[in-house]
Amino acid sequence: MSGHADENLSASAAGTIEATAAAWLRQKQSDWSESQQRQLDEWLAQSQAHCVAFWRLEAAWERSARLEALRPLSQRVVVSASRKPFRIFARVAAAMVVVAGLGVALTLVWPQPSDAVYATAVGQRKHITLGDGTRIELNTNSVLRLVSAVAERKVVLERGEAFFDVTHNAERPFVVIAGAHRIKDLGTKFTVRQNRDNLQVALTEGLAEIGPIDGRGSDHSLVLKPGDVAIASTRGLAVVRRSADEMSDEMAWRRGMLVFNHTSLGDAAAEFNRYNGAKLIIADPAIAGRTIGGKFSTADINGFVEIIQKLLGVRVTHQGQDFVVSH
Amino acid sequence: MTETPEFHRETEALRETGAGMNTAEVKAWFVREVLPLETALMQYLHHNMGKSGDAADLRQDVYVRVCEAARRQVPNPVRPFVFTIARNLLIDRMRHEQVVPIEAVSDLEALNVAIEAPGAERAVMARDELRRLQIALDRLSPRCREVVVLARIEGLSGRVIAARLGISESAVSQQLDNGMRALADVLYGEPQDLRKSQ
Numbered sequence: 292m293s294g295h296a297d298e299n300l301s302a303s304a305a306g307t308i309e310a311t312a313a314a315w316l317r318q319k320q321s322d323w324s325e326s327q328q329r330q331l332d333e334w335l336a337q338s339q340a341h342c343v344a345f346w347r348l349e350a351a352w353e354r355s356a357r358l359e360a361l362r363p364l365s366q367r368v369v370v371s372a373s374r375k376p377f378r379i380f381a382r383v384a385a386a387m388v389v390v391a392g393l394g395v396a397l398t399l400v401w402p403q404p405s406d407a408v409y410a411t412a413v414g415q416r417k418h419i420t421l422g423d424g425t426r427i428e429l430n431t432n433s434v435l436r437l438v439s440a441v442a443e444r445k446v447v448l449e450r451g452e453a454f455f456d457v458t459h460n461a462e463r464p465f466v467v468i469a470g471a472h473r474i475k476d477l478g479t480k481f482t483v484r485q486n487r488d489n490l491q492v493a494l495t496e497g498l499a500e501i502g503p504i505d506g507r508g509s510d511h512s513l514v515l516k517p518g519d520v521a522i523a524s525t526r527g528l529a530v531v532r533r534s535a536d537e538m539s540d541e542m543a544w545r546r547g548m549l550v551f552n553h554t555s556l557g558d559a560a561a562e563f564n565r566y567n568g569a570k571l572i573i574a575d576p577a578i579a580g581r582t583i584g585g586k587f588s589t590a591d592i593n594g595f596v597e598i599i600q601k602l603l604g605v606r607v608t609h610q611g612q613d614f615v616v617s618h
Numbered sequence: 619m620t621e622t623p624e625f626h627r628e629t630e631a632l633r634e635t636g637a638g639m640n641t642a643e644v645k646a647w648f649v650r651e652v653l654p655l656e657t658a659l660m661q662y663l664h665h666n667m668g669k670s671g672d673a674a675d676l677r678q679d680v681y682v683r684v685c686e687a688a689r690r691q692v693p694n695p696v697r698p699f700v701f702t703i704a705r706n707l708l709i710d711r712m713r714h715e716q717v718v719p720i721e722a723v724s725d726l727e728a729l730n731v732a733i734e735a736p737g738a739e740r741a742v743m744a745r746d747e748l749r750r751l752q753i754a755l756d757r758l759s760p761r762c763r764e765v766v767v768l769a770r771i772e773g774l775s776g777r778v779i780a781a782r783l784g785i786s787e788s789a790v791s792q793q794l795d796n797g798m799r800a801l802a803d804v805l806y807g808e809p810q811d812l813r814k815s816q
Contacts (some may be wrong), residue, residue: 305678313795321775343648343681344642350649351802355751355770398727410773432774450773 312344356412424458452484489524569612638690656806754804766797
């Protein structure tokens with residue numbers, strides 16, 4: 292019952308609290324650290340009024356994720372307003388200048404109103420079929436931009452993970468740009484995943500070539516065969532071989548599943564956190580190193596928590612909507 | 619449809635159910651059971667407050683009381699419980715401000731708010747979700763809408779949006795905050811019948 296006096300203090304009390312709640316929710320959309328989460332939890336714990344204001348805004352914002360379905364690609368609100376691509380796409384731009392040097396018209400490369408952008412919210416997946424029959428499945432929390440170009444079909448994976456089943460056309464190769472790398476299809480099914488500090492390409496069928504975005508010679512690129520998983524970082528490019536079963540586990544997200552096989556709890560938690568608003572926080576490094584196996588629905592964070600409680604004898608407590616795992 | 623309104627039996631309604639809930643449970647329950655009542659609640663508050671005061675303030679007080687109660691014991695049924703609290707708060711407020719005679723607070727039956735079938739709001743919500751979202755978006759100012767679309771649909775960061783629109787990052791933050799609040803108001807607070815706005 293505490294706090295009533297505060298809440299009734301002034302006519303604008305609710306408005307002030309709501310403004311603060313909105314600022315929290317906004318910050319939570321981008322880079323969000325554990326210490327920020329702690330601060331938010333503290334703020335929420337201060338008063339029930341803080342909780343209801345935040346819960347309400349968050350619930351509405353989560354509902355608004357469905358807005359995406361409304362988006363008419365032909366008349367997007369966006370780019371027409373003012374085009375200032377220089378600073379924004381600095382990273383892409385740096386690479387593109389090189390491409391331009393290679394003779395590709397610059398206009399093909401800048402973001403244009405005709406670009407189509409597909410995005411998924413956390414926990415969402417999306418199927419896209421392009422005009423040429425190429426199928427793309429976008430995984431959770433991902434952004435993919437289609438850049439129309441004459442010489443090649445180009446898409447930019449700006450964030451997240453996508454599976455590509457490419458309709459091969461030798462005349463117009465299909466190229467995926469991700470970070471500093473480009474993956475060129477040679478008749479292919481493959482997945483591209485952007486991690487924080489590396490890029491992972493898993494190929495299930497056909498052939499694809501991965502190399503640096505600036506198109507340096509074949510010394511710097513690799514041809515991937517079925518079963519190959521390439522990991523590219525700023526330090527280099529490595530390829531590992533996976534069995535068909537392991538490859539199928541790799542692609543389990545396409546069925547809405549996560550498959551763990553001697554996976555550390557830390558990695559498993561990171562996987563779940565890609566798909567869910569509620570986060571799993573492993574409070575103790577010793578626990579994060581313990582390994583588990585099993586198949587889980589990407590959304591079934593509760594089921595996973597229940598199982599690790601039983602299986603590993605760890606303690607799980609709630610912190611806001613999140614789960615904190617400790618001894 | 620015509621079950622007896624139970625707003626005079628708040629304590630009985632409370633006694634019907636079992637234990638209270640922890641924070642995560644209260645949150646889930648609040649979003650699922652209470653927020654869908656907001657349209658009706660706001661109509662009720664507006665109706666009884668006239669132009670005096672801020673209905674959003676009172677709404678917040680109602681939510682606080684409801685959630686505090688839910689921590690101790692889950693109110694069931696929810697709807698009459700919420701409106702009983704709203705009515706009590708209205709009466710408190712009017713007594714305090716001496717604006718209108720207490721009798722002026724309309725009975726819940728008169729407004730027909732307590733006797734709708736449970737879950738009606740949620741059904742309407744699900745059916746009209748996309749239209750509602752579209753309208754909510756249309757209500758925002760053009761700049762605010764742009765920012766919300768870029769953040770929500772395109773998934774861009776504040777920095778990228780600022781660069782793209784040629785405005786400062788703090789301006790983007792402000793627009794986004796406004797947009798989040800406006801979306802909540804339209805999605806939860808505005809009348810279910812959206813035809814007039816099309």
